[in-house]
Amino acid sequence: MxxxxxxxxxxxxxxxxxxxxxxxxxxxxxxxxxxxxxxxxxxxxxxxxxxxxxxxxxxxxxxxxxxxxxxxxxxxxxxxxxxxxxxxxxxxxxxxxxxxxxxxxxxxxxxxxxxxxxxxxxxxxxxxxxxxxxxxxHRFTGSAPAGGRAGPLRRLDIGSEADMTLLGRLLDGRRPVSDRFAPLRQKEMFLFNAALTPDIRLDLMEEANAVIAWQIGEDGGFELLDIVGAHIPRLADILASLRIAPPRVTVRFAPDHLGWAGTAVPDAxxxxxxxxxxxxxxxxxxxxxxxxxxx
Ligand SMILES: CC(C)(COP(=O)(O)OP(=O)(O)OC[C@H]1O[C@@H](n2cnc3c(N)ncnc32)[C@H](O)[C@@H]1OP(=O)(O)O)[C@@H](O)C(=O)NCCC(=O)NCCS
Missing domain, CATH: 3.40.630.30 (Gcn5-related N-acetyltransferase (GNAT))
Known part of the structure; x- marks a missing residue:
């Protein structure tokens, strides 16, 4: 040695x-x-x-x-x-x-x-x-599903202690975002990554009690990064609640809980x-x- x-x-x-x-x-x-x-x-x-x-x-x-x-x-x-x-x-x-x-x-x-x-x-x-x-x-891409139901939504502020406490609670009790492959918790890394991703948006769907982590993708479309909650809302309801109708959707995890199937594209x-x-x-x-x- x-x-x-x-x-x-x-x-x-x-x-x-x-x-x-x-x-x-x-x-x-x-x-x-x-x-x-x-x-x-x-x-x-x-x-x-x-x-x-x-x-x-x-x-x-x-x-x-x-x-x-x-x-x-x-x-x-x-x-x-x-x-x-x-x-x-x-x-x-x-x-x-x-x-x-x-x-x-x-x-x-x-x-x-x-x-x-x-x-x-x-x-x-x-x-x-x-x-x-x-x-x-892989990334999962496709066109945006239509016909979702819009619910109340509130943007969370990473600088707000109350919002981060709420997010922390949801992270503690979250359902894995996919059954194919997902972490069960990862609270600290989620908070750290969110704090270091300037363009990330964290929107709380108040009825579903789920936080949608998303950003505008490089192609100008909607890029879904993660969902934190005990219940995973359908992609159509997420887009309706966000009141957006993007030309394209990219999901950065297997979308088996989203009521939507994109095309799997190998990640570069x-x-x-x-x-x-x-x-x-x-x-x-x-x-x-x-x-x-x-x-
Ligand atoms: C990668 C890193 C940790 C290696 O440190 P190190 O002290 O030179 O590693 P060691 O001397 O213990 O080498 C261990 C073995 O890895 C090999 N190795 C080192 N760098 C390598 C590389 N980039 N690719 C492949 N093998 C590598 C060494 O040849 C050595 O092989 P051996 O056991 O057959 O002699 C260091 O170069 C580093 O900190 N790089 C920047 C950060 C980084 O890349 N971290 C890892 C990213 S996950």
Whole structure:
């Protein structure tokens, strides 16, 4: 094993404020992402277990974080974990530090009995050696359904504490947005992604008590990102309630609960979803992880 003498290996350290800020510094330097935004959204996912190397000055120099990511896949509950925030500072690369933290994280996932481990990456080759397989994701496009019933609607404000509390409650009790493939919860990542997506609109359908996360797509059409509620409204009712009649609709998850079937188009995104799981647990039909659940 290469020399690790001046380094300190730590896991499960998010409760240590200085270490959390050192971790935030690593992600800011490598990805330009400020995870301290989570501090005002209730903190990171409480199931997070980070694995990291720190240097003598307390800088976090290598990290990967495992977290619980319960999924529904083809109608079946899958006890899955996710891996996120994988990075090594440039001056420490090529010494096997990433391998150390990855192996520790995977040992943890296996010991905890997770049936599947998921990650998103733009370098899938890095993960094949650990048993991860790339899964194709799709978008679902088509013309807008007509004849929906319009109900009352209210736009939520990400800056409003009351609105975010309401959204948090709905995230806690949500129905998975698709039975083909969807996270069961993912509250913290939803709030974080929403806070970092300037064009996202969060509209509460007050009768259905469901939040519609959407944006105007690159083609100028309606792009449905996610739906948060105990009940998933039909796409026709969503559009009627939003009082829009877009030329095209794109749905960023399998639309099996929407009363509408688009055409599945392979996603050209650079980020590849990978899963380390038995063949029998892989989704059989086109699907996508909603962007609001991206990690
Ligand atoms: C990717 C990254 C974490 C690798 O860190 P590292 O410290 O150089 O990794 P290690 O030294 O532990 O290398 C582990 C193995 O991965 C291989 N590897 C490293 N980068 C790779 C890449 N981009 N593609 C494929 N394999 C890669 C190494 O060759 C090594 O293989 P070996 O075990 O057969 O020798 C680091 O380059 C980084 O932080 N990059 C920017 C952020 C990033 O891309 N994070 C991962 C995105 S999900």
């Amino acid at each position: 290469p020399d690790r003498k001046r380094l300190c290996f730590r896991s499960d350290y998010f409760g240590d404020r200085a270490a959390w800020l050192a971790f935030a510094g690593l992600l800011e330097d490598i990805f330009g992402i400020d995870v301290t935004v989570l501090d005002r959204l209730g903190g990171p996912d409480p199931t997070s277990v980070p694995f990291a190397w720190f240097d003598g000055a307390g800088r976090c120099i290598a990290n990967i974080t495992a977290f619980s990511l319960p999924l529904v896949v083809d109608g079946t509950f899958v006890r899955a974990a996710g891996l996120q925030s994988g990075a090594v500072r440039p001056e420490h690369r090529g010494r096997g530090l990433y391998r150390d933290v990855m192996e520790a994280a995977l040992r943890h996932c296996d010991a905890e009995g997770f049936e599947a481990v998921a990650l998103l990456t733009d370098t899938p080759d890095l993960y094949r050696r650990y048993g991860f397989r790339a899964l194709a994701q 995104d650079d980020m590849v979803l990978m899963l380390r799981a038995a063949e029998s647990l892989l989704p059989k039909q086109p699907f996508a992880l909603p962007p609001t659940a991206g990690f």
